Amino acid sequence: xxxxxxxxxxxxxxxxxxxxxxxxxxxxxxxxxxxxxxxxxxxxxxxxxxxxxxxxxxxxxxxxxxxxxxxxxxxxxxxxxxxxxxxxxxxxxxxxxxxxxxxxxxxxxxxxxxxxxxxxxxxxxxxxxxxxxxxxxxxxxxxxxxxxxxxxxxxxxxxxxxxxxxxxxxxxxxxxxxxxxxxxxxxxxxxxxxxxxxxxxxxxxxxxxxxxxxxxxxxxxxxxxxxxxxxxxxxxxxxxxxxxxxxxxxxxxxxxxxxxxxxxxxxxxxxxxxxxxxxxxxxxxxxxxxxxxxxxxxxxxxxxxxxxxxxxxxxxxxxxxxxxxxxxxxxxxxxxxxxxxxxxxxxxxxxxxxxxxxxxxxxxxxxxxxxxxxxxxxxxxxxxxxxxxxxxxxxxxxxxxxxxxxxxxxxxxxxxxxxxxxxxxxxxxxxxxxxxxxxxxxxxxxxxxxxxxxxxxxxxxxxxxxxxxxxxxxxxxxxxxxxxx
Ligand code: ADP
Ligand code: MG
Ligand code: ZN
Numbered sequence: 001x002x003x004x005x006x007x008x009x010x011x012x013x014x015x016x017x018x019x020x021x022x023x024x025x026x027x028x029x030x031x032x033x034x035x036x037x038x039x040x041x042x043x044x045x046x047x048x049x050x051x052x053x054x055x056x057x058x059x060x061x062x063x064x065x066x067x068x069x070x071x072x073x074x075x076x077x078x079x080x081x082x083x084x085x086x087x088x089x090x091x092x093x094x095x096x097x098x099x100x101x102x103x104x105x106x107x108x109x110x111x112x113x114x115x116x117x118x119x120x121x122x123x124x125x126x127x128x129x130x131x132x133x134x135x136x137x138x139x140x141x142x143x144x145x146x147x148x149x150x151x152x153x154x155x156x157x158x159x160x161x162x163x164x165x166x167x168x169x170x171x172x173x174x175x176x177x178x179x180x181x182x183x184x185x186x187x188x189x190x191x192x193x194x195x196x197x198x199x200x201x202x203x204x205x206x207x208x209x210x211x212x213x214x215x216x217x218x219x220x221x222x223x224x225x226x227x228x229x230x231x232x233x234x235x236x237x238x239x240x241x242x243x244x245x246x247x248x249x250x251x252x253x254x255x256x257x258x259x260x261x262x263x264x265x266x267x268x269x270x271x272x273x274x275x276x277x278x279x280x281x282x283x284x285x286x287x288x289x290x291x292x293x294x295x296x297x298x299x300x301x302x303x304x305x306x307x308x309x310x311x312x313x314x315x316x317x318x319x320x321x322x323x324x325x326x327x328x329x330x331x332x333x334x335x336x337x338x339x340x341x342x343x344x345x346x347x348x349x350x351x352x353x354x355x356x357x358x359x360x361x362x363x364x365x366x367x368x369x370x371x372x373x374x375x376x377x378x379x380x381x382x383x384x385x386x387x388x389x390x391x392x393x394x395x396x397x398x399x400x401x402x403x404x405x406x407x408x409x410x411x412x413x414x415x416x417x418x419x420x421x422x423x424x425x426x427x428x429x430x431x432x433x434x435x436x437x438x439x440x441x442x443x444x445x446x447x448x449x450x451x452x453x454x455x456x457x458x459x460x461x462x463x464x465x466x467x468x469x470x471x472x473x474x475x476x477x478x479x480x481x482x483x484x485x
Contacts, residue, residue: 009206009244011237012214013172014164017179018157019189020128020197021064027127027156028055028098035195039133039149047127047154049094054283057082061156062105062287064188065125066297068158069106071182071304072120079288080105082125082281091130091148099159100124101278105287111162111182112306113174119163128155158188164203164214169233173226176200181305185330193225202232205250206240215240216250220264222257232257236264308333316346325354331369338375344382352378356396360404372407380410390414391421393467421470425477428461428469432477435460447482454478 026033029046046053069076083101104124110117130153134143160179166172180191180198191198205217220236223229235257240250255264303311305327312323327333332353339349353368357378361368381399384390390399402413414420422428435457436443446453454475461474 008209009237009241010209010211011167011169011233012164012205012207012217013166013168013233014203014217015162015166015172015175016201016203016219017160017162017176018128018199018201019068019160019183019191021061021156021158021188022190023058023060023064023156025058026154027058027061027125028154031154033155034151037151039147039151041151043150043153047093048150049092055098055281057284057287058156061125062289063293063297064156064186065105065123065158066289066294067186067301068160068183068188069109069123070294070298071186071301072106072109072111072123072160074106074109074120074123076289076294077103077105077107079103079286081286082284083278084281085126085276085278087276089129090146091132091150091153093130093150093153097127097129098281098284099126103286105289111175111178113171113178116165116171118165118171118175121161121163123158123160126157126159128152128157164205164217169230169237172202172233173230176229177226178305181328185302185304187330193223196224199223200229202229202236204233204236204240206237206244215244216252218250218253218255218264220255220257221267224259228257228259231262232264235262239264302330316340316350318347318350322350322354325358326350329367331367335368335375339378342375342379344379345386348382349378352382356400357404360401371404373403374407377403377407377410384410384414388423388470388472389420391468391471393462394421397467420468422465422468423470423473425473428465428473429477431461431464431469432457432474432481435464436478436481446478 020033023033025031026042026047029044031042031044031047034042046055066076080100080103082098084096085099085101086096088095101124104122106123107121109120109123111120112118130148130150133147133149135145135147162175166175180193183189183198184191189198193199199221200223202220202223203217204220205215207213207215218236218240220232223232236255243250251266251269253269254267256267257264308327309320309323312318312326313320318326326336336349336353339353340346357368361371381395381403384399385392385395398417399410399413402408403410439457439460442453442456446457457478458471458474461469462471
């Protein structure tokens, strides 16, 4: 945002987030929810919208919606109902979408981003549409016909609607990322923006600073990553401020974000609720939700990322940055906690997980849960280090990968590969003496106080022992030589 825009207008953003629920079957029929199957494999008369079929509500969808609502501090409605939202689209075979209009399942929640409360207006359940595949090859238009894949039709979604409480691209990104973290912890959605299992629609308006009424907003769809979210917000601020600066008016409309140009473009003028001709879905009875069921679901809500964030800093004494890395993936957080429970030093365990282990996982595009290492094995490795059985280098270079890949016990690796650290002082003394005698120039420098040269001697000792010398003892021996010579 340009400096001029920043002092002139306040940015107002509200996000509508669609999250695909991780159920086994669709929301109103028993077709499986599977990605990557051949087109139209997972479709039946119900999700194809054949005449005379009846939808049957998937109970798990309701449970996941309630679980999400509870995690976001919403009130769970005692009673809610489904409505038909009419519109025509080739991938929506019924020509209406079953959604919830005026009686959604969850109301009035909130989400905290860096200490700021973003209010959540509502969460409702609905079905997803299918997918159009633009095929063929036309020299002018790229594709000259489209195919419809109904596999996604009827996939359960929840839509989480925020109040217009965000004031910058950064806040919008923070909100979306925090929300994704929660959905993943709840295990209700995999939160993959690129694959479309979490989709953000960005509502944005500007108003003169100091104004208390909202300006006209646009809604931008097609935002496929957090980076795109930030870019879409920035380009829309730019566009709207230019219009307002030149005395123009913002048209309320739906826009699409184009990854390639980094700009938004108009898709359609904004439809109002009455355009959809909402009416209660006559094929589904209203839903009554018992307190007992809510209570039961509440017990399945795990400790959430923001709660861990506070606890890791207070209980384990970790920095905020370290905490963030550990809690980003729930499996990593659980692994870490298991390691600490087994008696490892909290800080050292964190360093190993954040450092070499995360590096390995990234390089091999894998997950802590998919590796063979158990928490106990990491504890064993930390113990071997602490007791001076192996040194840091050996642990990283020779042992870690073997545990991660094969799950071999630490002791077995050390014995098999002969990795025990050389702690025999007399043996090391001979080696250190030899190195010092062979390098009189470096010795002189060290004596003159060039502490850097110490690294050279330690390195030589490592080289001669295939990396197995105890650095602590080598250092001690160097000191002794310095004193005595
Ligand atoms: P609709 O159902 O037509 O999409 P809603 O009133 O439900 O409209 O609002 C949808 C989203 O737009 C919400 O996230 C809300 O916070 C946001 N929103 C509403 N008014 C504004 C505004 N003036 N500027 C920015 N965002 C807005
Ligand atoms: Mg909307
Ligand atoms: Zn079906």
